[in-house]
Amino acid sequence: MNLVLESLRRRPRLVAILLAVLLAALPFLMGFGLGNAWLRVLDFVLLYVLLAIGLNIVVGYAGLLDLGYIAFYALGAYLYAWLASPHFGLHLPFWAVLPIGAAFAGLFGVLLGAPTLRLRGDYLAIVTLGFGEIIRIFMNNLNAPFNLTNGPQGMNLIDPVSVAGFSFGRPLHVFGLTLPPTYFYYYLFLAFTLLAIFVAWRLQDSRIGRAWGAIREDEVAAAAMGINTRNLKLLAFAMGASFGGLAGGLFAAFQGFISPESFTLWESILVLCMIVLGGMGNIPGVILGAILLTMIPEALRYLGDLQRAILGQVVVDPSDLRMLLFGVALVGMMLFRPAGLLPSRQRRREFAAEEGLAEQEQANLYDTRN
Amino acid sequence: MDIFLQQLVNGLVLGSIYALVALGYTMVYGILELINFAHGEVTMIGAMVALTVIGALLGAAPDLPGVLVVLAGILVAIPACMALAFTIEKIAYRPLRKAPRLAPLITAIGVSIILQNLAMLIWGRQYVSFPAILPTRKYEFLGANISLLQIAIVVLALAVMAGLWLLVEKTRLGRAMRATAQSREVAELMGVNVDWVISATFIIGAAIAAIAGVMVSAYYGLAHYYMGFMLGLKAFSAAVLGGIGNIAGAMLGGLLLGVIEALGAGYIGDLTGGFLGSHYQDVFAFFVLIGVLVFRPSGLLGERVATRA
Numbered sequence: 001m002n003l004v005l006e007s008l009r010r011r012p013r014l015v016a017i018l019l020a021v022l023l024a025a026l027p028f029l030m031g032f033g034l035g036n037a038w039l040r041v042l043d044f045v046l047l048y049v050l051l052a053i054g055l056n057i058v059v060g061y062a063g064l065l066d067l068g069y070i071a072f073y074a075l076g077a078y079l080y081a082w083l084a085s086p087h088f089g090l091h092l093p094f095w096a097v098l099p100i101g102a103a104f105a106g107l108f109g110v111l112l113g114a115p116t117l118r119l120r121g122d123y124l125a126i127v128t129l130g131f132g133e134i135i136r137i138f139m140n141n142l143n144a145p146f147n148l149t150n151g152p153q154g155m156n157l158i159d160p161v162s163v164a165g166f167s168f169g170r171p172l173h174v175f176g177l178t179l180p181p182t183y184f185y186y187y188l189f190l191a192f193t194l195l196a197i198f199v200a201w202r203l204q205d206s207r208i209g210r211a212w213g214a215i216r217e218d219e220v221a222a223a224a225m226g227i228n229t230r231n232l233k234l235l236a237f238a239m240g241a242s243f244g245g246l247a248g249g250l251f252a253a254f255q256g257f258i259s260p261e262s263f264t265l266w267e268s269i270l271v272l273c274m275i276v277l278g279g280m281g282n283i284p285g286v287i288l289g290a291i292l293l294t295m296i297p298e299a300l301r302y303l304g305d306l307q308r309a310i311l312g313q314v315v316v317d318p319s320d321l322r323m324l325l326f327g328v329a330l331v332g333m334m335l336f337r338p339a340g341l342l343p344s345r346q347r348r349r350e351f352a353a354e355e356g357l358a359e360q361e362q363a364n365l366y367d368t369r370n
Numbered sequence: 371m372d373i374f375l376q377q378l379v380n381g382l383v384l385g386s387i388y389a390l391v392a393l394g395y396t397m398v399y400g401i402l403e404l405i406n407f408a409h410g411e412v413t414m415i416g417a418m419v420a421l422t423v424i425g426a427l428l429g430a431a432p433d434l435p436g437v438l439v440v441l442a443g444i445l446v447a448i449p450a451c452m453a454l455a456f457t458i459e460k461i462a463y464r465p466l467r468k469a470p471r472l473a474p475l476i477t478a479i480g481v482s483i484i485l486q487n488l489a490m491l492i493w494g495r496q497y498v499s500f501p502a503i504l505p506t507r508k509y510e511f512l513g514a515n516i517s518l519l520q521i522a523i524v525v526l527a528l529a530v531m532a533g534l535w536l537l538v539e540k541t542r543l544g545r546a547m548r549a550t551a552q553s554r555e556v557a558e559l560m561g562v563n564v565d566w567v568i569s570a571t572f573i574i575g576a577a578i579a580a581i582a583g584v585m586v587s588a589y590y591g592l593a594h595y596y597m598g599f600m601l602g603l604k605a606f607s608a609a610v611l612g613g614i615g616n617i618a619g620a621m622l623g624g625l626l627l628g629v630i631e632a633l634g635a636g637y638i639g640d641l642t643g644g645f646l647g648s649h650y651q652d653v654f655a656f657f658v659l660i661g662v663l664v665f666r667p668s669g670l671l672g673e674r675v676a677t678r679a
Binding site for chain 2: 059065115116118120122123125126130133137141265269272273276277280316321323324326327328329330334335338339340
């Protein structure tokens with residue numbers, strides 16, 4: 001095993017090709033191996049990776065604890081629905097709507113960021129949380145006096161993505177195979193996710209990324225070094241928000257239907273859990289966190305079958321048990337790897353150093369006693 | 371004018387419940403700098419346990435006076451919540467005390483999911499109703515209706531707050547708590563058993579939460595496995611509003627948030643010319659919260675934390 005890993009490490013190009021082949025073949029493996037339901041899950045995994053990468057810019061890079069992130073996802077989704085559905089009779093193409101949605105969400109990111117610049121840590125958390133709830137409540141109630149969001153019923157008949165006359169909304173019959181829309185959306189989402197990963201990865205060690213890191217570690221020192229903390233914090237909010245808005249637009253096109261229920265506080269919390277659990281600030285970790293926390297609840301749907309196989313009957317309704325075990329997994333994994341599953345190198349060092357320091361202090365204490 | 375007074379009374383009652391739950395958040399935050407997300411769920415468990423006891427007692431002895439039955443429910447719910455909070459702290463928070471700051475927040479969220487779903491398994495998905503055994507007398511005061519229950523809630527809440535105040539300011543344990551909040555290391559050097567003080571903080575917060583849980587279920591006449599989430603959120607907001615980590619701040623923030631919400635629900639329609647209805651009351655509360663924090667970034671009574679290098 002080690003030998004294989006070692007030889008792979010020496011051949012990065014081979015790894016890249018293998019990964020590309022795997023990603024390209026994955027929907028077919030999933031679709032034919034496990035069925036279309038799992039392919040849908042796979043699509044959602046990509047959406048959540050996109051969201052997690054975006055939130056990671058705000059929380060992981062710049063250190064701004066944002067508990068209302070899903071609001072930007074909602075704004076992107078609603079903007080898509082306004083511009084591409086019968087609601088206002090507008091049917092703009094997706095390549096026009098998505099950038100507008102990302103910019104729209106980014107603008108709201110700045111609007112949220114501007115009044116909260118002075119807030120630190122958990123005060124910021126509660127204000128962003130409030131912002132998320134405000135957006136959701138407005139979405140829920142803006143069906144009167146003029147019907148903007150259609151209230152709790154949500155908006156439906158949203159246009160699917162279509163490229164050069166080919167609509168993603170209908171299944172494709174080719175070579176005797178029927179490919180449902182989930183295949184096309186997989187590749188679309190994959191493209192955007194890879195783009196987001198690329199941007200986030202290039203940002204990380206750029207001048208901006210290093211400035212964010214400085215703000216995260218010590219804002220006062222960062223300002224003293226000549227970093228414009230105000231602009232950079234706003235930029236972090238705007239960047240993160242526009243990633244969220246983009247994901248929201250894709251979500252609306254994919255589902256064809258959106259309602260305020262998809263944008264509750266729990267969703268924000270879930271995305272935050274993904275990045276903290278995976279390893280904050282570290283892109284592979286964040287991706288792993290998003291994959292795990294999207295897949296685990298889906299895998300737990302099979303609890304009923306498992307009970308039948310082991311106990312011969314369904315003792316507890318699996319839908320009741322599912323979230324309970326999700327909570328247990330969340331606590332268990334966090335206790336098992338407090339710095340995240342794949343912490344960034346810097347974080348790992350810090351954590352190790354702190355532990356070492358504690359041990360050293362302990363040793364000194366014993367020394368004086370002797 | 372009578373609407374104003376009525377909403378003020380309703381707000382004070384709701385606010386005193388928020389204040390009690392907020393105390394639990396603020397005490398834990400003061401010592402550990404941890405948002406104890408599971409605290410709202412502890413409140414919910416308190417309400418559920420009390421309702422179970424009340425139901426059982428009513429089944430066994432239907433002639434007992436209602437006040438006694440509810441009191442018995444509270445007296446069982448308190449130790450149940452204390453034991454629960456003690457266990458949560460020991461399992462989910464203590465091992466992560468030296469971990470990165472957000473790690474215990476995630477376990478707190480995990481615990482809160484676990485408690486919610488456990489409660490759903492035990493008590494079911496439907497609303498559990500609070501039996502109508504408490505006296506329902508109402509008093510008129512300047513045109514506002516005040517029920518006996520409302521008076522009892524406010525009086526009991528004030529008594530609990532006064533008790534906590536005495537505990538924190540006058541006892542050895544209270545002094546140990548304040549010392550630990552100021553500096554865990556130095557407190558430890560002075561011979562304070564910090565682990566024990568932290569456990570005690572969680573336990574005291576949970577006992578207060580149990581009382582608040584019974585109050586809120588008695589006030590609304592029902593309990594639900596999901597009720598802890600919104601209640602916890604409001605209470606945490608209240609704690610932040612008052613200045614998190616500050617006990618007097620939690621009390622003030624809770625009462626203020628309750629009053630703001632009630633007045634918002636009563637007047638938001640008039641204020642916006644009918645544009646926004648009373649279902650915007652939460653928006654109103656959050657706007658006020660954001661507004662306060664923008665002008666006082668560390669809450670109403672929070673210390674002005676000097677920006678440390």
